[in-house]
Amino acid sequence: MIAQLQGKLVEKNLTDVVIDCGGVGYFVEISLHTYSLIPDGELIKLFTFMQVREDSQRLFGFMEKSEREVFKLLLSVSGIGASTARTMLSSLEPRQIAQAIASGDVRTIQSVKGIGAKGAQRVILDLKDKILQVLEGEDISLHSSNTGRDEALSALETLGYLRKQAQKVVDKILASEPDATVEKLIKGALKQL
Structure with a gap:
């Protein structure tokens, strides 16, 4: 598995980037959150997650480890695929998703395109305990209280x-x-x- 990429930024789009690592160009799918954090310079380092399926191989990139961890947690929820998880991270910041899950804020999760009431409740139910463990070391203040x-x-x-x-x-x-x-x-x- 590819855990991170560091190299020259060849192309930057809203949904993806191309990174040249030793002469090989990697096509990496990104969220709008990551897009907003990518500097305009030539060198870039992304934390990655590679999804291998029978019919495809997809590489997702994140500027922050915490965003990658939230992405992986979202994928563990039944009914949430990579595209929906990426849409969530494009609509809300990882910290906002963590806050919404920890405080049981169904409306915030449901505000993401493609997630209904049942899907939002499932995300909260499945991840409420896990989100705090994964983001324990991060500077995320949960305003549930x-x-x-x-x-x-x-x-x-x-x-x-x-x-x-x-x-x-x-x-x-x-x-x-x-x-x-x-x-x-x-x-x-x-x-x-």
Whole structure:
């Protein structure tokens, strides 16, 4: 198996990159999250996951080990394939997926295209315990204990803001002020949205 690639970035697209390693060009599928983290320089290092099937071989690349681990966990859920897992990592950051799973936030997982209510519940049920173990060493703050976060998100959604945008802003506020009140979260988010 190929665990990582380091080489010259030959081509960079929204869904894939080509990396030249010793004269061999590797086609690597990526998420939008990884795309946003890839520097514009020539040299690149990606953590990879290779999926071998009877009819295909696919290589997926990630800038962060934590994203690769979340990807592998998502693949372990029945009904979640590589394309759906990559779509999840393109729609939400790995930290947001971990937060949603740990706090049982079905709506966030269901907001990803291709995942229904049952699929979202299955992801949470299958991965709730595993996600914390895998991401133990990572700097991921799970705001499951902060019910104000959920209330603030619901209020912002009621005001007409998209949940994904509101989540990013609210999580950013919580990162700097973990004990922020619901009112403070809403006011801070309204200033930034």
